Amino acid sequence: MYNEAANLNELYTQLNALSNQYTRNYEFEFLFVNDGSVDQSIEIIKTLSNSDSRVKCVDLSRNFGKEIAMLAGFDHATGDAIIIMDADLQHPPSTIPKMITEWEKGYQDVYGKRVTRHGESFFKKEFSKLYYKILTHFSSVPVIPAVGDFRLLDRKCIDSIKRIRETQRYTKGIYMWIGFKKKEVTFEANERFAGETKWQFKSLVKLAIDGIISDSVVPLKLSLYSGIIIALFSFLYLIYTLITTILYGSTTPGFPTLTILLLFLSGTQLFFIGIIGEYIGKIFIEVKRRPPYLVQEFISKEETHKHIARNEETNIED
Missing domain, CATH: 1.10.287 (Helix Hairpins)
Structure with missing residues (x-):
């Protein structure tokens, strides 16, 4: 998430309702990665975490970009599988049951493929098509058009991606490079629930260059x-x-x-x-071998209780 305060409560509401469908078989964790937000995003997450121990957050020390933020999520997620999604609700939570069903069948990388892109300009859609055409010819691994980061990854996939510590990351290429059993599910990309997109044309151009340079010679x-x-x-x-x-x-x-x-x-x-x-x-x-990211704080109800306990012990000693 990056400055998504207007979307977080609704996102949590939908994810919480979804998780209630799986109370017999699964335990859920809602891990937010705060990529240097300067709005009220962290305060909202702390409030949610105090009321629901499943809500946790990796608060990065600054804005490192989406690729690095996802790596932070991989490093801190504890489940047998994770589902990556944006905090703006353009990735519909209603698609998640389809992903879980395919994972239960043995697929290890269940990726979402957009069939429609609501709320996006004609220019952005056409640029995206052109980008995938160019990337298909340049990439050393297969590239699937209209497929982004909205996907379910098995623990084997997560551990494999965590071993790749390069800072100049192109995660869409890494998904294909690691292999494993993949399965497609389709979805309609929603308009943003609230707020304005953080993507600019120069960001898309940078992503296109990184996709070609980082994954091909x-x-x-x-x-x-x-x-x-x-x-x-x-x-x-x-x-x-x-x-x-x-x-x-x-x-x-x-x-x-x-x-x-x-x-x-x-x-x-x-x-x-x-x-x-x-x-x-x-x-x-x-x-330079710098760490890909730095963490300002890890937010969870358990960590808050530990912090309170440490303070109480210090006060007793004093």
Whole structure:
């Protein structure tokens, strides 16, 4: 969650009603990951946690981004399976029973596939389609269109993902990389229950670049192949220029052609240097070996009781 105070009470109400359907077979835990919210989100979670011991929260020290926030959730979840969902209720809790049913059949990664996207602009929908088409050609592992982070993961999947500690994460690619038995369930993505989306176009572009760079070396190969092709055409043009100069002599009118070629080659070089720079930048961040995230506080009713008990013991000693 990131600044989702307007949605949290309704989200808890729906999840609580859902969990009441499974009181015989399962115990539920509602683990919220606060990714640096600056609204009243934490206060609401603390209130919910005081009244329901199942409500817990990993409060990160700042906004680390969704990919890292999900890793924090994987690290702190204790169940035999977890279900990942956004706090804005665009992922409908009514789909969860379908996921549990498939998990009971033995599937270990039950992913939700959007059949409709309510409340999203035409531009965002078309950009998403284009993104998945490009990613399909660049990725080294299969990519399933219209599939995000709304899914049920078995404990085997969770433990496998936890072993991957890279900070430059693209979790959608990691889901496919780890393998395991997968099953699709469809759902209609709702409009946000309240508030405005935190996603901006630049965030989508960054996600697209991270998806391609973090999960594939194809752009580097493309740089190599393009360099070979451009060098080949340049060599052929050099031969052509040499022959025409010998046969017809030198002419001045070739200046515009020369300018165009220089600008084209310079632009191409800068483009591919930029691609290489993206890879080097990610290597630079990874080799620092910093922890992916830092926790400000872990909120749970049990931890509150322990804190109170420690304070009482301190007061007695004093």
